[in-house]
Each structure stands twice: as structure tokens, then as C-alpha cells.
Amino acid sequence: MEYADIIHRCFRCGYCKFTREYQDFNCPTYRKFWFETYSPGGRMWLLRAWLNGEVQSSKRMAEIFYSCVTCGNCVEHCALDFRDNLVDIFVAARGEMVEKGLVLPPVRDYLKNIRIHGNPYKEPQQERARWADGLGIEQYAGQEYLLYIGCVGSYDERGTKIARAVASVLKKTGLSAGILGNKEPCDGNEVRLLGESELFQEMARQNITMFKELGVKKIVTLSPHSYNAFKNEYRELDGNFEVLHYTEALNRLVEEGKVSFSGLNETVTYHDPCYLGRHNDVFDAPRNILRAIPGLALAEMSKIKKNALCCGGGGGNFFTDIIGSGEGAPGRDRIREALETGAKAVATACPQCAKMLEDAAKAEGVEDRIKVMDIAEIVEAAGMRTAAD
Amino acid sequence: MARIYEALAEIVGKEYISDQAEELFIYSRDPGTMDPKKPDYVVLPRTTEEVQAVIHLANREKVPVVPLGGGLALSGLSRPLKAGIVLDMKRMNKILEVNEKSRYVVVEAGVSQGMLQAYLKKNYPHLKHSIPDSPPAATIAGNVLIHGSGHLSQATGFHSEMLNGMEVVLPTGEICKVGSCSATPYWFSRAPLPDLAGLFLGWHGTTGVVTKLAIKLYPNPALKDVMIFLTENPDHMPDILFKVTGTEMVEDLNVSATQLPDYMEGLQLTLIYVTANTSDELAFKERTIRETLRSYIDEKEGGFMVVPTFAKGRFLEAPLREMTKFSDTKKGGGFEYVGAIMPIELFPKAYRKGVEIAAKYDTPYSMAIRIIGRAHCMMFAYAYAFNRADENDRKNAQRALHESNTVALEMGGIPWKAEEPAQQLILKQMNPETIKLMNKIRAVLDPNGIMNPGNWEVR
Ligand SMILES: Cc1cc2nc3c(=O)[nH]c(=O)nc-3n(C[C@H](O)[C@H](O)[C@H](O)COP(=O)(O)OP(=O)(O)OC[C@H]3O[C@@H](n4cnc5c(N)ncnc54)[C@H](O)[C@@H]3O)c2cc1C
Numbered sequence: 001m002e003y004a005d006i007i008h009r010c011f012r013c014g015y016c017k018f019t020r021e022y023q024d025f026n027c028p029t030y031r032k033f034w035f036e037t038y039s040p041g042g043r044m045w046l047l048r049a050w051l052n053g054e055v056q057s058s059k060r061m062a063e064i065f066y067s068c069v070t071c072g073n074c075v076e077h078c079a080l081d082f083r084d085n086l087v088d089i090f091v092a093a094r095g096e097m098v099e100k101g102l103v104l105p106p107v108r109d110y111l112k113n114i115r116i117h118g119n120p121y122k123e124p125q126q127e128r129a130r131w132a133d134g135l136g137i138e139q140y141a142g143q144e145y146l147l148y149i150g151c152v153g154s155y156d157e158r159g160t161k162i163a164r165a166v167a168s169v170l171k172k173t174g175l176s177a178g179i180l181g182n183k184e185p186c187d188g189n190e191v192r193l194l195g196e197s198e199l200f201q202e203m204a205r206q207n208i209t210m211f212k213e214l215g216v217k218k219i220v221t222l223s224p225h226s227y228n229a230f231k232n233e234y235r236e237l238d239g240n241f242e243v244l245h246y247t248e249a250l251n252r253l254v255e256e257g258k259v260s261f262s263g264l265n266e267t268v269t270y271h272d273p274c275y276l277g278r279h280n281d282v283f284d285a286p287r288n289i290l291r292a293i294p295g296l297a298l299a300e301m302s303k304i305k306k307n308a309l310c311c312g313g314g315g316g317n318f319f320t321d322i323i324g325s326g327e328g329a330p331g332r333d334r335i336r337e338a339l340e341t342g343a344k345a346v347a348t349a350c351p352q353c354a355k356m357l358e359d360a361a362k363a364e365g366v367e368d369r370i371k372v373m374d375i376a377e378i379v380e381a382a383g384m385r386t387a388a389d
Numbered sequence: 390m391a392r393i394y395e396a397l398a399e400i401v402g403k404e405y406i407s408d409q410a411e412e413l414f415i416y417s418r419d420p421g422t423m424d425p426k427k428p429d430y431v432v433l434p435r436t437t438e439e440v441q442a443v444i445h446l447a448n449r450e451k452v453p454v455v456p457l458g459g460g461l462a463l464s465g466l467s468r469p470l471k472a473g474i475v476l477d478m479k480r481m482n483k484i485l486e487v488n489e490k491s492r493y494v495v496v497e498a499g500v501s502q503g504m505l506q507a508y509l510k511k512n513y514p515h516l517k518h519s520i521p522d523s524p525p526a527a528t529i530a531g532n533v534l535i536h537g538s539g540h541l542s543q544a545t546g547f548h549s550e551m552l553n554g555m556e557v558v559l560p561t562g563e564i565c566k567v568g569s570c571s572a573t574p575y576w577f578s579r580a581p582l583p584d585l586a587g588l589f590l591g592w593h594g595t596t597g598v599v600t601k602l603a604i605k606l607y608p609n610p611a612l613k614d615v616m617i618f619l620t621e622n623p624d625h626m627p628d629i630l631f632k633v634t635g636t637e638m639v640e641d642l643n644v645s646a647t648q649l650p651d652y653m654e655g656l657q658l659t660l661i662y663v664t665a666n667t668s669d670e671l672a673f674k675e676r677t678i679r680e681t682l683r684s685y686i687d688e689k690e691g692g693f694m695v696v697p698t699f700a701k702g703r704f705l706e707a708p709l710r711e712m713t714k715f716s717d718t719k720k721g722g723g724f725e726y727v728g729a730i731m732p733i734e735l736f737p738k739a740y741r742k743g744v745e746i747a748a749k750y751d752t753p754y755s756m757a758i759r760i761i762g763r764a765h766c767m768m769f770a771y772a773y774a775f776n777r778a779d780e781n782d783r784k785n786a787q788r789a790l791h792e793s794n795t796v797a798l799e800m801g802g803i804p805w806k807a808e809e810p811a812q813q814l815i816l817k818q819m820n821p822e823t824i825k826l827m828n829k830i831r832a833v834l835d836p837n838g839i840m841n842p843g844n845w846e847v848r
């Protein structure tokens with residue numbers, strides 16, 4: 001297995017379980033299950049034991065690896081030099097499980113659905129652009145940007161609302177962008193994270209060819225997950241596009257004074273999506289947008305940016321839910337943290353986070369006390385103005 | 390077996406018990422060199438009552454119980470030598486009370502060093518506890534119970550001396566309080582009562598499960614600095630340490646001596662930590678310490694190292710990550726140390742033995758010494774990194790550690806948090822009446838011999 005030569009270097013010291021200042025355990029699976037096996041160090045030692053034949057393949061072993069939300073907290077806080085590879089190692093372990101046919105049913109179903117339907121929702125490709133009905137969003141035809149929506153934004157009930165908000169906001173700013181509509185393929189980010197690297201490469205190569213044929217140079221994404229795939233993974237396969245998350249594109253316009261807001265009297269907290277924040281260092285753009293809204297008070301949670309707690313949806317768990325629900329589910333912990341700030345809304349910039357947090361607020365019975373909104377939805381509610389207004 | 394499993398699941402909830410191969414593998418070993426010992430169950434209690442119920446069950450079924458904190462002692466103390474239940478205490482992680490005026494904190498046994506530090510920083514920035522350099526996941530209880538030491542130990546002694554009281558589930562299941570909390574609502578001290586804390590300190594979890602404890606807090610001055618005094622002759626160290634501690638101006642005092650990197654070979658670095666509330670106070674203290682060591686500088690026997698401000702950070706953080714990074718010395722993920730507690734005057738001998746043993750086992754020497762309680766004694770650590778992937782290297786480190794334990798005892802020191810084989814070395818030279826007393830205490834407290842059996846046992 002790739003990285004097999006460094007797995008033994010984990011000391012199992014546990015720095016990786018914490019935030020930088022140690023105020024809390026921050027590995028979502030360790031917090032939920034409390035067994036050392038579900039901590040990053042536990043996974044490292046188990047993986048070595050599994051590769052050495054000291055522990056056998058089992059359902060629990062698969063659960064331990066597939067519950068990891070690939071949030072990257074361990075990468076950020078591990079005390080040793082191999083830290084950058086931690087998530088890659090866990091993904092490689094999943095790769096071994098895929099190869100050996102040891103994946104869990106929800107993982108298998110996800111991968112099967114991608115193969116058969118091109119999306120995890122088993123929805124027809126012809127329905128992919130339904131989310132955009134009536135918005136008058138242009139098809140991509142050589143505009144400056146390709147606006148890439150992704151599977152969650154295209155099919156998920158909550159996701160489609162966010163897609164509509166993002167596309168409407170960007171349209172209003174006059175950003176030159178078009179969508180692929182019913183031709184849009186899955187980006188493959190979760191396929192890679194679930195350990196199917198071959199399928200991912202196949203998908204990525206096809207997408208790169210398609211984008212290139214269409215003359216795409218710049219991509220703006222709705223989802224941080226697509227952003228991550230295009231920005232970091234496609235590049236390695238010769239897909240060199242300039243990639244922006246939509247909050248970055250919007251923030252540029254805010255900074256240039258091209259958009260402004262009427263205002264919103266609301267206290268809002270912001271949840272950093274892992275694939276925007278920790279994995280890609282985009283911390284300021286969404287916050288700057290919020291700060292530019294008159295009347296909006298940004299009340300930060302105690303764990304933010306590199307120390308943010310994952311919503312529990314990463315690493316494919318949004319679809320597979322191996323990490324599971326219950327009181328210790330990361331989304332519910334995060335909602336409790338959001339409530340502590342006194343905010344009436346938690347903003348985020350990822351459809352997966354939005355859905356996870358909204359479900360968590362319901363499970364906590366606090367959906368009346370705190371709304372979950374995407375930045376684009378907040379921007380709409382704040383009455384965005386452009387030069388045209 | 391199924392009956393015990395069901396009963397444990399009934400007590401803690403089925404999510405918090407495991408007898409699965411994965412957990413049994415991980416909980417059978419720690420990051421040090423000792424051989425694995427497999428438990429039958431891993432149990433994660435949340436309350437004192439759950440711990441009590443587990444202990445009652447263990448007595449009924451005659452199953453061993455091994456309390457586990459961070460599992461970072463390195464000497465294999467929380468491996469279940471005779472199988473049974475590993476009781477991972479980390480879900481009991483509430484900080485229960487801070488008494489600001491009497492400067493103490495009451496915590497559940499699973500509260501980690503890191504979390505207490507962060508909690509105080511946020512809520513009581515003028516207070517701090519004495520943090521060890523262990524990774525932040527180490528628990529307050531695990532550390533106090535093994536007589537750990539940390540950043541305030543020079544000034545105030547072993548962490549066990551900072552203990553004000555505790556709640557313990559006895560091996561027979563009674564929930565007992567020790568210290569002022571046994572008679573009043575306050576957890577201010579162990580005096581003036583008969584000091585029962587000794588029944589649980591240094592016993593490696595063989596006399597009960599501590600569920601709550603109170604430790605002392607100390608003022609947290611605004612400024613902190615480190616001065617590094619360099620010497621090349623270990624014979625000077627007892628005097629240097631005596632002099633520096635004599636100034637009463639030092640918060641923490643450590644000595645580091647390592648063979649790597651090459652340019653450090655043969656040197657002793659005395660790290661003198663000074664804290665103050667104003668820059669004048671800091672300057673005065675540093676001046677006084679410099680003056681105290683003037684004769685060594687004049688005679689060219691030592692000198693202060695110039696540490697640029699940017700390089701000070703890694704010496705000033707707490708805990709020191711550098712300590713953990715030692716495990717990566719051989720890119721092998723392992724290290725363990727013998728921390729021997731011994732009088733200061735043994736420094737030169739202990740140092741030379743350390744160099745000798747490391748050379749014999751063909752590994753670079755690395756020694757770290759923390760001064761305890763104004764040089765009343767020191768914790769002299771012989772650290773050996775090893776490559777976890779190389780079984781011979783692990784065994785080599787194990788042998789080097791055992792020899793270090795033997796030598797420490799021969800010199801008049803006592804291995805701290807001793808591995809089971811080192812416990813045997815200590816028992817061998819212990820006063821027989823002391824051993825009898827220990828056995829009597831255990832027989833009374835733990836008639837069924839369920840608590841961490843195999844530790845402190847005369848073979
Ligand atoms: C890099 C590094 C640096 C270190 N630096 C220091 C240092 O500066 N100072 C220092 O003192 N130590 C140091 N250590 C050693 C060790 O990590 C610490 O002493 C640590 O605090 C031990 O706590 P723990 O929670 O890990 O205890 P564990 O290892 O879990 O337990 C230690 C013993 O206490 C028993 N025990 C634990 N909890 C309970 C309980 N609730 N009731 C009854 N018995 C219990 C266990 O059975 C075991 O016998 C260091 C270790 C490392 C790896």
C-alpha cells in the first residue's frame with residue numbers, strides 16, 4: 001500500500017485529536033465513539049496491524065476507516081513531520097479495502113450509483129439541471145467561468161435551494177458564467193475519498209477532456225468538495241484550471257466595491273466547511289462577505305478556521321453515514337457550539353454542511369432557535385445590490 | 390464471557406463497551422517498548438456510579454480491572470497484565486469547579502492536561518496548573534497518581550504534592566472521599582486529616598479507581614522567559630542546580646543532554662525558566678541568576694547561550710512538543726524513558742552512566758532532567774528512541790531501559806512509573822517490612838485481587 005513505509009512512525013501521542021490550543025477533542029470520530037481505535041493514531045496503528053496480518057479484516061475495521069470524515073484536523077495538529085499524509089493514508093487504506101472487496105454496503109451502493117447513474121441519487125442525468133428551472137441561468141458557451149454545481153446542488157432537496165441562491169446571486173453580479181446543465185458530470189471528489197481511486201481517475205480524465213474541449217479555463221464552484229477536486233486533484237492529471245469557490249468570486253466583487261448590501265439585522269455565526277477551510281485555506285472570503293453586510297453581527301464559535309469541528313459529512317459520510325447519528329454526532333455538537341454564540345443563524349458555504357447542520361438542528365430540537373443558511377442565502381436576504389441597481 | 394459482556398453493556402451502554410479484535414489490539418499496548426497484553430473488554434464509563442457498578446461486577450466475576458487515563462506513561466502500566474477489563478476514563482472529562490481564591494480545581498479523572506490548560510487560559514487566565522510535557526491527552530489523574538512532575542515542579546514539588554483530595558471507587562466498590570472534601574464541601578487540602586491519599590499514589594491503579602480529584606492552581610505571571618546555561622562538565626551540575634534553585638527566582642528548571650545533533654554532544658544545557666509580572670521584575674530575576682553563576686562564566690566553565698527571540702518559542706511552549714518529536718528520531722514512531730528519581734548529587738554519575746549505556750546499546754544518548762522542589766531531588770530521564778517497525782530495535786531499547794533502571798537503583802535512585810520488570814527490581818531491594826505493609830494494604834483494600842494485578846506484586 002502507498003505510504004506503508006511511514007505508518008509505523010505514528011507514536012500514538014494524540015496531539016491530532018485536539019485543536020491547536022487543546023481546548024477540545026476535535027477528531028469527530030474520536031469524539032463520537034471514544035475508543036482509541038477511532039482516533040487518528042488508533043487508525044494508524046490498526047492499519048499497520050491489518051497490513052501485517054495482526055488483525056483481520058472485519059466489518060468493524062471497515063467502519064473505523066469509513067467513519068473518518070477526512071476533515072483534516074489530524075493533518076493540522078499532528079506533532080510529527082508526516083502529518084500532511086494522514087488523510088491520504090486513511091484514503092489509501094480505504095483503497096485497499098475497495099481492492100479486497102471489503103467495503104460496507106452504503107459505500108458499495110454509492111460507488112455503484114456513480115457508475116450506473118453518474119450520481120449518488122440514482123437520478124436521471126436529464127434531470128440534473130432541474131434545479132435551475134426558471135432562473136434563466138446561461139448554458140456554458142465560452143463565458144469567463146464555468147459555474148460547476150455538483151451532485152448535491154443538483155439533486156438534493158436542500159442542495160438545490162442553495163444552488164438556486166448561488167446561481168441567482170452570481171447572475172445578479174453580472175459575473176460571466178455558464179452551467180453545463182444536463183451535461184454536468186460528477187466531480188468525483190467523494191469517489192476518490194471512498195477509496196476508488198481508479199474510478200476517480202477515469203472520471204477526472206473524462207471531465208478534464210470535456211472541460212478542455214469546451215474551452216473552460218476558469219471554474220467557479222458551488223461546493224467546496226468540487227473545489228477541492230478541481231483545484232488539487234485534477235491538477236495532478238493535467239487539468240490546470242483556475243478554480244474559485246463562489247465565496248471567493250463574490251468576495252472579490254465585494255472588495256472591488258461592485259456589490260453591496262442593504263443590510264440584515266441578525267447575529268450570525270459561521271461554520272467553516274473542511275474542504276474550503278482546513279483543506280484549502282479559504283477562511284476569510286466568506287467572513288468578509290458577512291462582515292460587509294450592514295447590521296449583521298458575526299459571532300464566532302470557539303473553534304473556527306483550522307480548529308473548526310467538521311459537520312460530520314466529509315469523506316463520503318454525507319452519503320454513507322457510517323459515522324452515524326445520535327447525540328454525539330458531530331453535526332449536533334457543532335449546532336450546540338453555534339447556539340453558544342447566541343447567533344440566530346449559522347452560515348456556511350457548502351451544501352453538504354448546510355444539510356448536515358440543518359438535520360442536526362432538527363435532531364437537537366432547536367430548528368426554531370437557529371437557522372442554517374448558505375452564505376448565498378444570507379446575501380439574498382441582505383438585499384445584494386450591484387452597479388445596475 | 391457473554392454474560393460479563395452483557396452486564397457491562399447494561400452498565401455503560403452498548404456503544405461504550407467492546408470485545409472486538411480492533412479495540413483489544415489497541416488497548417493491549419502503549420507507545421513504549423513493553424510487550425502487548427490483551428484485555429478481554431474495553432469499557433468507557435461516564436460516571437462514578439458506572440465505575441462503581443463495573444467494580445462490583447468485577448468482584449462478582451473475579452475479573453481484573455485496569456484504569457487507563459491517557460495511556461501515555463510509556464512504561465506499559467495500563468496494559469492488562471492479567472487480561473480483564475480496561476477502564477478507559479476519558480469520557481469522564483468534566484471540569485467541575487474552580488475555586489479562584491483558594492486556587493484549586495476539581496476535575497473528573499478523565500480530564501486531560503490539554504483541556505484543563507485551555508480552560509484556565511480562557512476562563513481564569515491569571516491561574517495555571519503545573520503541566521507536564523507529556524502530550525496533552527495525558528490525564529490529570531493518571532499523572533498525579535504516578536507522582537508526575539511538570540512546569541511548576543521546581544517551585545512546588547511532584548504533582549502528587551499538589552493533590553488536595555479525591556473521590557475513589559475502592560476495589561470493593563465503595564465510593565470514598567479523601568482530603569478536606571471528606572468532611573467539608575471544600576477541596577482545599579489533605580491536611581489536617583490522616584493522609585489517606587498515600588493509599589492511591591504511586592500504586593499504578595492497584596488500589597482503586599480515582600473518579601474525581603482536586604489539584605492546586607498557581608498564579609500565572611504575565612511574562613515568561615528561558616535562559617540557557619551551557620556547560621561541558623557534568624561534575625559542576627549539582628552545584629549549578631543548587632545555586633540556581635537557591636535564588637528562589639526560578640519557576641521550572643531542566644537539564645538536557647543529547648548526542649544529537651552532533652554539535653550538542655558533550656554539552657549540558659540547563660534550561661532556566663523565569664516568570665514575572667513586569668519586565669523590571671523579569672530583568673531583576675535574570676540578573677540575579679546570571680550573578681549566581683558568574684564564577685562559572687569567569688572561569689570559562691560555562692556560559693549563557695544566546696537564544697534569538699524567534700528560537701525561544703519551542704522552549705517556551707507548554708507542553709513541549711519537542712519531547713514528543715523525539716519519537717521521530719529514528720523515523721520509527723517510538724521512544725520510552727526511564728525517569729529515575731534521585732538526589733541532585735548523583736547527577737555526574739547518572740550522566741556518565743547514561744552515556745555509557747547508550748553507547749553499549751549503540752543508540753545516541755538522550756537525557757532530560759527535571760529538578761523537583763528546589764533541588765530536593767530530580768527526575769533523571771534516560772530516553773531511547775526506537776523503530777517500531779524493527780522488532781530488534783524495540784527489544785534493544787527495552788534492554789537499554791532495563792539496564793538504566795538497574796543502574797539507577799544501584800546508584801541510589803528509584804525508577805519512576807516503573808515498568809513491571811523494574812517494579813520487581815525495586816521490590817527486590819525494598820525493606821521486607823515495607824513490602825509486607827504494601828501487601829497487607831492491598832489484601833484489605835482488594836480482597837479479590839482485581840485491581841491492575843501483576844503490578845507491584847512480589848513474584
Ligand atoms: C513526550 C512525553 C513527555 C512526557 N513528559 C512528562 C513530564 O514532563 N512529566 C510527567 O510527569 N510525565 C511525563 N510523561 C509521562 C506520562 O505521559 C505522563 O506522566 C502522563 O501524565 C501519564 O498520564 P496518563 O493519563 O497518560 O496515565 P496512564 O498512562 O493512562 O496511567 C498511568 C497509571 O495510572 C493509572 N491510572 C490512570 N488513571 C487512573 C484512575 N483514574 N484511577 C486509578 N488509576 C489510574 C493507570 O492504571 C496506570 O497505572 C511524558 C510522556 C511523553 C510521551
Ligand code: SF4
Pocket residue numbers: 009010011012013014015016017040041042044074077078079080086
Ligand atoms: S497521527 Fe501524529 S499526533 Fe496523532 S498519534 Fe500519530 S504521531 Fe501523534
Ligand code: SF4
Pocket residue numbers: 016026027028029030039040043067068069070071072073074075087090
Ligand atoms: S480526518 Fe478528521 S475524522 Fe479522520 S482521523 Fe483525522 S481528525 Fe479524525
